[in-house]
Amino acid sequence: MEQWRAARHLFDEHGCSEQFPRVFLYIMTAGTHANLRYRREYAGLSIEEFAELVGVTTRAVRYWETGRREIGDRYFGRVLAVLGCDAQAIGERRRGEETLRDLRRGASLSAEQVAAHLRKQRTTAHMKITADKVRALEQGNTVPGRPWRSVQDCGTIARALANLYRVPTRLLADAWRRTNSTVAAPDLAPASKRAPSEGAQQAWDALNERQQLYLRELFHQDQEHEQQQAQRHLDGVPYIPVVEWRRLLFCLHAPASVVGYSPAQERLRAAGVHDPGAGSSLSALERRGLIVCHHDAVRVEPIGEVRRTRVELTRAGRSAARAGLGIECPATPPGMLSEWLWRVLVRVITRAPISDGDVPGRGTHYLAVGHSIRKGVPSRGFIEHRQPHGAVGGPHYWYPTRSGISHAADHLAVYRELYPRVNTEGLERHLSEPM
Known part of the structure; x- marks a missing residue:
C-alpha cells in the first residue's frame, strides 16, 4: 500500500497518470528504492549528472537505486533538493510520520553538526548538548541532564532545531513526540488572547x-x-x-x-x-x-x-x-489546531472507525498521514486511512494515530479553554482506550 501511494503521488503530481500502472508494477517488483531512479529519470538526469550535483560517486547512486545502501545523512537533503521533492516521493517516509532523525537527514546534517550548532546558540549553549545526546533523543532513549526534564528547556531546544532544520516549529514538536516519550514534551509557549487594537x-x-x-x-x-x-x-x-x-x-x-x-x-x-x-x-x-x-x-x-x-x-x-x-480574539497557540480541525480530530477519536464522508472538507489534507496542505507543509499525521487491524482486503476507514491520541491527551485542557463550543464530553475515555 505504501508503494502504491508513493507511485501514485509521484505521477499524479506531474500529470503522468497514464504511466502509473507500468510504474507501479515495476516498483512492486523492484522495491521502493525504484522511486529514486524514477525521480532522477523524470528530472532528466543521468546517473553521472545526478552524482555530480549531489556530490557523490556514480557507484553510490547505483547502490542507492538498487537498495544496497541507504542514502547517508550528509547527502539525503541534497538528494531531495536536486530532485525537487520531499522524502515521501522517494519512498523514505510518509508525511505526518516524520521522526527527529528524518528531519535531521532532510537538512543533510550529522548528529555532530547539530550538537555543535546548539552549543553555539545563545539560548542552548548552557545545556552542553553533545552528539550522543542528540542520538539518544532520536532513538527514544533517556537523555541525561536537567534540560531534558524541563518542558520549557525542551521547548527552547525544539525551536532551535526547527530553525536549524528549516521546518515549522509545530512539525518539529510533532516529530519530537513521535520519537521520544522518555524526555519532556516541548512547551512551545502558548500565545495569549489578543486584545482589540487601538484603531x-x-x-x-x-x-x-x-x-x-x-x-x-x-x-x-x-x-x-x-x-x-x-x-x-x-x-x-x-x-x-x-x-x-x-x-x-x-x-x-x-x-x-x-x-x-x-x-x-x-x-x-x-x-x-x-x-x-x-x-x-x-x-x-x-x-x-x-x-x-x-x-x-x-x-x-x-x-x-x-x-x-x-x-x-x-x-x-x-x-x-x-x-x-470587550471580546478578546483567541490566538491559536503555536502547534495547536484551529477550532474546526480540533472538531474533526475529536470526531475521529470518539467515533472511529468512521467512513470517508465523515471527515469533511480539506480536513484530511491538514490531519491525515501521507497528505500535505501544500508543497512544503506536511499534514499533522493525526488520523490515518486504513483497513481494520487484521483485515485482508475490504474498505478503508478513518482512525486516529498514536500521534493524534497523544496530541489530544496532552492538550485537552488547553483546547477546552480555547474552544469551549467543541463538545469533548467523554473524550478522556477514548484517549485511554488501547488503539
Whole structure:
C-alpha cells in the first residue's frame, strides 16, 4: 500500500497518470528504492549528472537505486533538493510520520553538526548538548541532564532545531513526540488572547449609541452564521460560499404585515429599535467602512418582485464590534489546531472507525498521514486511512494515530479553554482506550 501511494503521488503530481500502472508494477517488483531512479529519470538526469550535483560517486547512486545502501545523512537533503521533492516521493517516509532523525537527514546534517550548532546558540549553549545526546533523543532513549526534564528547556531546544532544520516549529514538536516519550514534551509557549487594537476601539467610540447598537446586533448575527457554517462543514453538508453566508438579510422593502421581519430586524426590535429600516444608521456604518450594503431584488409571493437589502460586516467592522463588546480574539497557540480541525480530530477519536464522508472538507489534507496542505507543509499525521487491524482486503476507514491520541491527551485542557463550543464530553475515555 505504501508503494502504491508513493507511485501514485509521484505521477499524479506531474500529470503522468497514464504511466502509473507500468510504474507501479515495476516498483512492486523492484522495491521502493525504484522511486529514486524514477525521480532522477523524470528530472532528466543521468546517473553521472545526478552524482555530480549531489556530490557523490556514480557507484553510490547505483547502490542507492538498487537498495544496497541507504542514502547517508550528509547527502539525503541534497538528494531531495536536486530532485525537487520531499522524502515521501522517494519512498523514505510518509508525511505526518516524520521522526527527529528524518528531519535531521532532510537538512543533510550529522548528529555532530547539530550538537555543535546548539552549543553555539545563545539560548542552548548552557545545556552542553553533545552528539550522543542528540542520538539518544532520536532513538527514544533517556537523555541525561536537567534540560531534558524541563518542558520549557525542551521547548527552547525544539525551536532551535526547527530553525536549524528549516521546518515549522509545530512539525518539529510533532516529530519530537513521535520519537521520544522518555524526555519532556516541548512547551512551545502558548500565545495569549489578543486584545482589540487601538484603531478598532477608536472606530467603536466614534459611533453614536444607535449606530453601536446596530453594529453590535449585526455582529452577533454574523457570529451565529459563522458557527452554523462551521457545523455544516463538520457535518459534511454542501459548502456555501463565504460571500453568500456573510451577507445578512437586513430587510425587504415591503410592508412587514406581508413579508414579516428579518432576523436582523427582530434583533433590533428586541433591543428597543422598533423602526429598523435600512436608513441613516446603516449609511453611517458603511461610510466608516464597517459594513457593506448590497441591494438587489427578489420575488416574494403574492406581491411579486421586492427590493432587498443585505448587510456584510467588514473585517474592520468585526474588529470594532469586538473592541466595543470587550471580546478578546483567541490566538491559536503555536502547534495547536484551529477550532474546526480540533472538531474533526475529536470526531475521529470518539467515533472511529468512521467512513470517508465523515471527515469533511480539506480536513484530511491538514490531519491525515501521507497528505500535505501544500508543497512544503506536511499534514499533522493525526488520523490515518486504513483497513481494520487484521483485515485482508475490504474498505478503508478513518482512525486516529498514536500521534493524534497523544496530541489530544496532552492538550485537552488547553483546547477546552480555547474552544469551549467543541463538545469533548467523554473524550478522556477514548484517549485511554488501547488503539
